[in-house]
Amino acid sequence: MTATLFFVQALNGLQFGLILFLIAAGLTLVFGVMDFINLAHGVQYMVGAYLVAAFSAWTGSFGWALLLALPSALVFGLLLEVLIFRHLYDRDHLDQVLATFGVILFLNQGVKFVWGAAPLSVSVPELLSGSVEIANGLLYPVYRLAIIAAGLLIAALLYVLVNHTRVGMLVRAGASNASMVSALGVNIQRLFMVVFGFGAMLAGFAGAMVAPILSVEPGMGDNILILAFVVIVIGGIGSIRGAFLAALLIGLVDTVGRSFAPNLLRLVLDPAAASQTGRAIAPMLIYIFMAAVLFFRPSGLFPVKR
Amino acid sequence: MNATIKTLGLAAAVTLAAAPAMAQEKLKVGLLLTLSGPSAVLGQHARDGFQLAMKDLGGKLGGRDVEVIVVDDELKPDVAVTKVKGLIERDKVDFVVGPIFSNVAVATHKPIVDSKTFYISVNAGPSNLAGKSCNPYFFATSYQNDQNHEVLGKVAQDRGYKKVYLLAPNYQAGKDALAGFKRHYKGEIVEESYTPLNTLDFQSELAKIASMQPDAIFTFMPGGMGVNLVKQYRAAGLADRIPFLSAFTVDETNLPAQQDAAIGMLSGSNWAPNMDTPENKKFVAAFEAAYNTVPASYAMHSYDAALLIDAALKATGGMTDNKEALRAAIQKAEFKSLRGDFKFGANGFPIQDFYLVKAVKRPDGKLQTEIAEKVFDNYTDAYAKECAPTN
CATH class of the missing domain: 3.40.50.2300 (Response regulator)
Structure with a gap:
């Protein structure tokens, strides 16, 4: 049973990690390429979830809702870029943090104003609503497997996009030295806008994918934003590859650690103390992990060369 | 006048x-x-x-x-x-x-x-x-806060559940909830699990529950946490195998979001809309x-x-x-x-009846909790005796 339990927890960790990756990918690009700290990135995740909730209530189908939510999330991201963020690129980090924090407060209240404070629910699409039996009596929802598949697919797409296309080349160049790219005659403003809009769409996609399994509520992006920052710091700021690996590691360390830390501690402590300490240690694990990674590799696993 | x-x-x-x-x-x-x-x-x-x-x-x-x-x-x-x-x-x-x-x-x-x-x-x-x-x-x-939880503890005891899995958010009210449950439940507690406050993904808890196979679980997950736990518990196929006892988790504030996933789940209350x-x-x-x-x-x-x-x-x-x-x-x-x-009562808290309530879907499609059975009659809270009348 322990082996199957471990397998299931690893799947959970993978699924959690992939969602984190979708959010962190945009964040790391925006931070790495534009040197812009966008705290409001988590809000875009929330907006994605709300959009899919609204569209699925309207169309009655999750598929259509997802198709409509993606371009809407993109447009919303671009709108934020043009209206607010564009004016902050030349400011220092403190100004960016303050302004984007204001955007968080504004949008959290905004969704409450439009959709109310009560959590919304989105039903799992009919096609993916079943579960598969992994081991005796242990069911795993198909929808979560679909999230894993979608996450891996997006990761592969991103890999091709960043490493084998012209835009991707510019993005990588921008991450290394933005002013040099600009000096070579590339419209850096437009590149920034593309990167930003794309990042917002990925975060929106993550929000849309989790809407059926989590509740859609104001402030849902705030906690995950912290984890996304942990991911990009571990992965190396500006590195998609780093974000991918770090997101999976964080997902696994968090999920598996929570589940097995008390069991491992039981080997050295008595059961009551083990479960007490396990509870205390489990939430810290990812931060301990981050500290350890940064101790050995201060600029993350895959630092972008500058 | x-x-x-x-x-x-x-x-x-x-x-x-x-x-x-x-x-x-x-x-x-x-x-x-x-x-x-x-x-x-x-x-x-x-x-x-x-x-x-x-x-x-x-x-x-x-x-x-x-x-x-x-x-x-x-x-x-x-x-x-x-x-x-x-x-x-x-x-x-x-x-x-x-x-x-x-x-x-x-x-x-x-x-x-x-x-x-x-x-x-x-x-x-x-x-x-x-x-x-x-x-x-x-x-x-x-x-008094403990009382709804005590209802479920009593029910678990009366129904002869031998092994119960407890799950609550890691903060004072979560700990009080589990303490309330244990006031009347004397069986084995296979796990007392605390998740960080505002955890929304319970998949790893569910895997643990499925592998431990308790006779029932008791939980206190107010608000959005309760919405998610209930939906995920149902999706994991546990709802029909391991009874889900809870307080402040399956109620009319959460039911509109939990929808059909909550049907049949048991809760404790001093009232239900179908009274x-x-x-x-x-x-x-x-x-x-x-x-x-x-x-x-x-x-x-x-x-x-x-x-x-x-x-x-x-x-x-x-x-x-x-x-x-x-x-x-x-x-x-x-x-x-x-x-x-x-x-x-003398301490300004009600002396009242408590019920086991069950989430059901009404003919008009809305969900509500309905009374399943009376668990406590004219019940006084456990702290009333500590209230000195001179206070």
Whole structure:
């Protein structure tokens, strides 16, 4: 049973990690390429979830809702870029943090104003609503497997996009030295806008994918934003590859650690103390992990060369 | 009544035009509720319940015109204290009704009762206010916090569950909930699991539950956490195999989001919307018509709070000056509570019945909890005996 339990927890960790990756990918690009700290990135995740909730209530189908939510999330991201963020690129980090924090407060209240404070629910699409039996009596929802598949697919797409296309080349160049790219005659403003809009769409996609399994509520992006920052710091700021690996590691360390830390501690402590300490240690694990990674590799696993 | 007539006469003597306004100064009631943040829906139910009662009572309490002042505590004790000072010192309210959360209740208790203003809780019932720190100015129309959890502990014990898995968020109320459950449950607890507050993904807990195969699980997951846990528990195929016992998790504030996933799940409560009294039927129908949602117990408690104030003021002839008389009138106020049997214990908390309730889908497609069986009859909370009468 322990082996199957471990397998299931690893799947959970993978699924959690992939969602984190979708959010962190945009964040790391925006931070790495534009040197812009966008705290409001988590809000875009929330907006994605709300959009899919609204569209699925309207169309009655999750598929259509997802198709409509993606371009809407993109447009919303671009709108934020043009209206607010564009004016902050030349400011220092403190100004960016303050302004984007204001955007968080504004949008959290905004969704409450439009959709109310009560959590919304989105039903799992009919096609993916079943579960598969992994081991005796242990069911795993198909929808979560679909999230894993979608996450891996997006990761592969991103890999091709960043490493084998012209835009991707510019993005990588921008991450290394933005002013040099600009000096070579590339419209850096437009590149920034593309990167930003794309990042917002990925975060929106993550929000849309989790809407059926989590509740859609104001402030849902705030906690995950912290984890996304942990991911990009571990992965190396500006590195998609780093974000991918770090997101999976964080997902696994968090999920598996929570589940097995008390069991491992039981080997050295008595059961009551083990479960007490396990509870205390489990939430810290990812931060301990981050500290350890940064101790050995201060600029993350895959630092972008500058 | 005499005093009213005297005031009226005096007012008439001064100026005829001003007489109606001065004849009876408006009674002021402050509603202190959580109306923003993820838990705002609980406060909204309580606010709407009180306002519905005001409508049903013709806008008057004990024959006096009423001014209701609604403030949002933002679920922040420090903010709540500031707003309470405003209610007491600026608005000079006669009653504070609320709050939803115990941390707010504990923080605001002292400023309110010290000013000799009556504090009527419509949900929060922390153990210290029921026990050692009980106060003649504090009443609750709800329950002591542990009691709903005790219902499930008793049920688990009576049904002979041998192994139970406990799950709660890692904060004070979560720990209190599990302690409440254990008061009557004597079987084995295979795991006492605490998740970080505001955890929304329970998949790894569910895998542990499935591998441990307990006879039942008991949980306390209010708000969005409860919505997710219930949906994920159902999706993992556990709902039909391992009974799901909970409190404040499957209720009318969460059911609209939980939908069919919650059907059949068991909970503990002092009331349910299908309670078969004429007053309750009328209340539920009116609430649904006005707010388009099935009322939760928070709405019932604050509706009752309005009835309580109304009855107490009728007994004192609308007078609030003689605090001792008003206190006595509240203590033994005669009103038809929506939940049926109701009376206050010496500590200002109700002595009432508790039920096992079950989530069901009504013929019109809305979900609500319905009474499955009575678990405790005229039940007093465990802390009442610590409340010294001299306090």
